[in-house]
Amino acid sequence: MSLLEVKDVTHTYGSARSFLPIRRKETQVLSNVSLTVEQGMCMGLIGTSGAGKSTLGKVILGLEKPKKGQVLFQGEDLYTMTAAARRKMRRDLQVVFQDSYSSVNPRLTAEQIIGEPLDNYEKLSVSEQKRTVAQLLEMVGLHAEDMKKRPGQFSGGQLQRISIARSIALKPKMIVLDESVSSLDMVTQTNILHLLQELKNEYSLSYLFITHDIRAAYFISDAMIVMENGRIVETCYDKNDIFTSEQPKVKELVASILPEHPKDRTITGR
Template identity: 75%
Template sequence: MSLLEVKKVSHSYGSSRSFWRPSNDAQVLSDVSLSIDQGTCMGLLGTSGAGKSTLGKVILGLEKPQQGEVIFQGQNLYKMDSKTRRGIRRDLQVVFQDSYSSVNPRLTAEKIIGEPLENYEKLSPAEQQRTVANLLEMVGLTAADMKKVPRQFSGGQLQRISIARAIALKPKMIVLDESVSSLDMVNQMNILNLLNELKSVYGLSYLFITHDIRAAYSVSDSLAVLEKGKIIEVCNDKNDIFTSQQPVVKNLVASILPEHPRNRTLSAGKSRA
């Protein structure tokens, strides 16, 4: 049985409708179905405005879909009492794109990472401090960083803190919404390596939302492509993405930037090769 199942989810955003005013809702998701197994990573690709982030929110339980259901560990996410939901919260975590706005600027790193622990685990202060120190080391920072506040960290470091916070409760699944897109390439690589390591050690599952095929390819097992609210391609083997016949997917693959100048597509520089 898969860990997460999204069944025929449709959702739209729009203004309030009334009898004499036809609704002009924007359909963001239509009939989206996908499933993610324990210990695997699915990459969700798509251009801006395709509905990727909305699907992420629906999966996290933050945006109730108008139709369809989300099943996490065999339970419907939108039809459960608050007590069960509290338990599910623990197993389902999120890391957003903008690390600066997803942490409280007044708290120290220790408080930021300790917050989920305070809510779910009853640890003594000393124990909690040790756990936080361990988590910091796991993401490549040091225990000395505990007393720093967000503005003393770089974007890459702060993103690691967000990841440390997400893994603090040993969740089953993390939704990564463009989590590495704003980082430089060395930082990106470090975080992707860390994610891969956590996946193999703890059997974590990810939904990796991005527009960058290169990043998605390096962490995902399977790939799905979203276009105008519809899943237009699901590749259970990520290599299938390169042979897809869908024009949108072909266009995405064609815009991958070359790894080496000899493979460049532009005319002016190519003549020298």
């Protein structure tokens, strides 16, 4: 049994076209999307803006019910499971969003932010919880003394580490990373990617790594999927196959990768 199975998911958004009478035009954002993620695998989900990546992420997280299709997590349908099963699913399926500042409460301390899932699922004493939060902070490259700081006292990269610490607090089976490094500078992005890889290897985590950055996806992913206009146009279970794909959108994404050294880069349009 696969950890995550997405089966023929189709989703649409409606928009009002006039006031009286109100007619709604359905815009299809996902069309017959299917994918599988195994335990311990990082699946890179790549596409340009508007490809449907983040909508698919919301569907997989149980935040947006698709019009058609199924999302199975550990063999159970997210949208028909019991309340008890849904509570277990929430523990095992976590998320890290792109904007680390808007995904935390600015009035809470790092201790409270990371401790939130522990409050919901674990019955720890005050001292046990402090010790656990301290360990999580150190695990993501911060310090136990940072637990009393608030979000405004951290850089974007540090705050993203706190979001990652929160996401692994319950030792989940899978984390959805939705453009979680795209807003960071290159050095910080590289450090976060190394951290995610280390955590994946240590805890046998599974990731769905949603991004527009094929270089970042290649670094961390085991397999890669490319989306365009709400459809999957390429699936590479060996990530190296991405460079030999003849699919036009994939070739366009691969061509967008700049060579490492500036002297090897060419400028068009002059």
